[in-house]
Amino acid sequence: MSRESGEAVAVTAAPASHRFLYLLAAVAQGAGPLITQPFVQRTLDPEQWGRVSFSISLVSVALIVILVGLPLIITRAYFDGPDGPRKAASLSAFGILQSAGLGLLGVGAAVALAAAAGRLADDLSTVIALAVVGLLGGIQMCLSVLRAQHRALAFVGITIGAQTLGHLAGLAAVLLVSRTAAAYMGAFAVVVALTSAASLVASRPGRPFAFPGLVGSALRTSAPMLPHSVALVLMLQGESFILTALHGPAFYGRYGAMLPMALGPLAVIMALANVWETAILAHRGDDAKGAVRRIMVEGVAVGVALAVAASASAVLAANILAHDPTIEQLQLARIMPAMAMGYIVFLLGTTQLVAIGRTRLMALVTPVVAVLDLGVMLIPASTGSLFWVGATKVLAFVLLGVAYMAAARRHGRHLMDAKIMVVGLVASVAVCALMLLLPTDFWFGVGTFAAALLAFAAAALWLWRSGRLKAVIG
Numbered sequence: 001m002s003r004e005s006g007e008a009v010a011v012t013a014a015p016a017s018h019r020f021l022y023l024l025a026a027v028a029q030g031a032g033p034l035i036t037q038p039f040v041q042r043t044l045d046p047e048q049w050g051r052v053s054f055s056i057s058l059v060s061v062a063l064i065v066i067l068v069g070l071p072l073i074i075t076r077a078y079f080d081g082p083d084g085p086r087k088a089a090s091l092s093a094f095g096i097l098q099s100a101g102l103g104l105l106g107v108g109a110a111v112a113l114a115a116a117a118g119r120l121a122d123d124l125s126t127v128i129a130l131a132v133v134g135l136l137g138g139i140q141m142c143l144s145v146l147r148a149q150h151r152a153l154a155f156v157g158i159t160i161g162a163q164t165l166g167h168l169a170g171l172a173a174v175l176l177v178s179r180t181a182a183a184y185m186g187a188f189a190v191v192v193a194l195t196s197a198a199s200l201v202a203s204r205p206g207r208p209f210a211f212p213g214l215v216g217s218a219l220r221t222s223a224p225m226l227p228h229s230v231a232l233v234l235m236l237q238g239e240s241f242i243l244t245a246l247h248g249p250a251f252y253g254r255y256g257a258m259l260p261m262a263l264g265p266l267a268v269i270m271a272l273a274n275v276w277e278t279a280i281l282a283h284r285g286d287d288a289k290g291a292v293r294r295i296m297v298e299g300v301a302v303g304v305a306l307a308v309a310a311s312a313s314a315v316l317a318a319n320i321l322a323h324d325p326t327i328e329q330l331q332l333a334r335i336m337p338a339m340a341m342g343y344i345v346f347l348l349g350t351t352q353l354v355a356i357g358r359t360r361l362m363a364l365v366t367p368v369v370a371v372l373d374l375g376v377m378l379i380p381a382s383t384g385s386l387f388w389v390g391a392t393k394v395l396a397f398v399l400l401g402v403a404y405m406a407a408a409r410r411h412g413r414h415l416m417d418a419k420i421m422v423v424g425l426v427a428s429v430a431v432c433a434l435m436l437l438l439p440t441d442f443w444f445g446v447g448t449f450a451a452a453l454l455a456f457a458a459a460a461l462w463l464w465r466s467g468r469l470k471a472v473i474g
Contacts, residue, residue: 019275021152025159026271032167033260037321040184041257043174050249051122051181052170053256054240055129059136060263061236062129066102066137069225070095071144072354073218076281078148087214088145089206094215095141096205103134125181132189135196136162142203147274154202155274161195221354224363228350231370235396238374239389242381254329255386257322261314261333262393265306265340269347272302277351285356287414296417299348300424303341305456307428310337311435312452315445327440332390334435341428342397345421349404352415361407369400394432398425 033056041049074095078088107130114123139162146155166188173187174180209215243252276295283292310317314333318325325333353359373396380388402425408415438448 018150018152019272021156022271022274023268025156026267028156028160028164032164033263036167036171037257037260039171040174041253041321042323044179044181044184046250046253048179048181050244050251050253050256051125052184053253053259054244054249055125055181055185057237057240057256057259057263058126058129059132061233062106062133063136063140064236065226065229065233066099066106066133067095067140068098068229069222069354069359070098070218071140072277072281072351073221074141074144075148075278076284076354077214077218078145079282079284083211085149086206087211088148089204090208090210090214091218092141092145092203093205094208094218095144096138096200097208099137099141100134103131103137106130106133125185128182128185128189132185132192135189135192139192139196139199142199142205145203145205147278151202158195158199158202161198162192165195166191221357221359224359224361226363228359228362228366231366234370235366235373235393235400238370239377239381239393242374242377243389246381247384251384254322254326255332255389257325258318258329258333258336258386258390260321261310261317262336262339262390265310265337266343268306269302269340269344272299273347273351276348280348280351281355283355285352285412285415293414293417296348296420299344300341300420303344303424304427304431306340307337307431309452309456310340311335311432313445313449314435315440315442316449319442319445328385328387330440330445331436332387335387335394335432336390338429338432339394339397341424342394342399342401345401345416345425346397346404348421349401349408349416352408353404353411356411356415358411365403365407366400369396369403372396372399394429398429401425 040052044052070091074088074091077091078084080087107127110123110127110130111120114120114127120127139158143155143158146152146158169187169191170184173183177183177187239255240252243255276299279295280292287293311334314337315330318330318333321333322329350362353362373392376396377389377392380392401421405416405418405421409418435448438444
């Protein structure tokens with residue numbers, strides 16, 4: 001057995017506790033906006049709240065463009081023979097410089113456009129958000145090395161620092177300094193900058209061009225992921241631009257208030273993806289022992305569980321997230337979690353393509369789905385139908401997942417288990433659709449939340465006693 005294959009086996013045998021540590025990071029990351037949003041929304045006027053909501057969403061998804069798939073390639077490089085760790089450190093340094101440069105470019109462009117329109121003061125929160133994106137991009141490069149090294153504690157600490165503490169600082173700023181979106185994002189940026197420095201110390205990036213040809217090879221692999229990344233941002237963020245342009249920031253704020261019902265499950269998925277992606281990338285398309293298939297089973301189980309949990313708690317959560325939510329907002333909150341399963345299938349499919357070095361198709365698939373998504377979404381957006389805007393987003397991610405399942409299977413049927421993926425997609429959409437038929441009364445929502453908790457507790461107990469839970473996460 002080669003050293004490379006030995007390292008891959010070690011990665012797939014990562015301690016079960018790492019999943020819980022990454023989930024802890026996701027819970028803490030998701031808790032930031034959930035804890036602060038009710039206070040911020042009630043402190044700021046609708047215009048300023050709409051700008052905060054837009055800025056946070058922009059930070060969450062603009063990272064996808066600025067990263068251009070490099071964190072996956074850095075993790076993959078870590079297992080590239082004896083020099084893998086040094087190669088990963090070198091690529092990480094290059095990625096940090098790239099993120100900083102693109103962040104500065106975005107800030108410069110935003111300042112120039114805002115100044116030309118005489119709206120620099122109004123758009124200051126957006127300018128700060130773009131600076132935050134540049135900093136977070138560098139942090140993600142460092143995190144890609146830490147997860148390959150199984151340094152989950154460092155990973156969790158940096159993630160909490162960059163996200164949870166950032167939101168808490170933003171809340172403190174609007175309460176104590178100024179009731180503006182700029183104050184919120186300014187405080188957020190200060191915390192992210194401090195965390196960025198900590199991530200550099202923890203991961204110790206190498207010299208950017210220490211290995212001749214390495215950066216060029218990485219860029220050739222990531223180049224097709226640029227149009228893919230831009231298109232994915234449009235799918236994740238497109239409705240914010242559309243609704244803001246058509247109806248203004250305050251109207252978008254009504255939609256943005258329910259967005260945590262989608263972003264919360266995505267945060268959990270991205271936390272667990274630190275285990276899933278690392279194992280898939282280490283195997284490079286080989287699954288002789290069935291380790292990658294077990295990850296797929298785990299992914300489907302997580303996707304369905306998130307759909308059930310988030311949709312069942314939607315009414316209760318919506319009343320916490322928004323003051324006196326409308327029926328449409330409550331139904332929007334119920335349907336949004338269904339996109340989680342589509343995102344999981346998409347994530348697994350694209351990771352397999354990166355693992356085998358077949359990324360060219362990504363330059364076509366995601367843009368085509370994004371164009372279809374936004375084209376259809378314009379219809380309900382023009383009439384101000386928030387529910388159908390969200391439903392269109394959900395269906396688009398289901399389609400995206402199916403497309404990448406098919407794309408990966410073109411290179412090997414073993415790369416994606418179609419049967420289990422389709423079952424997960426159908427079950428997730430069906431659960432959220434059935435929730436739409438239930439009453440939207442607050443106390444009924446509390447009841448569905450309690451019922452979901454009891455169901456999960458019973459399932460966890462049964463899985464633990466049967467040994468199946470230990471088999472999956474051990």
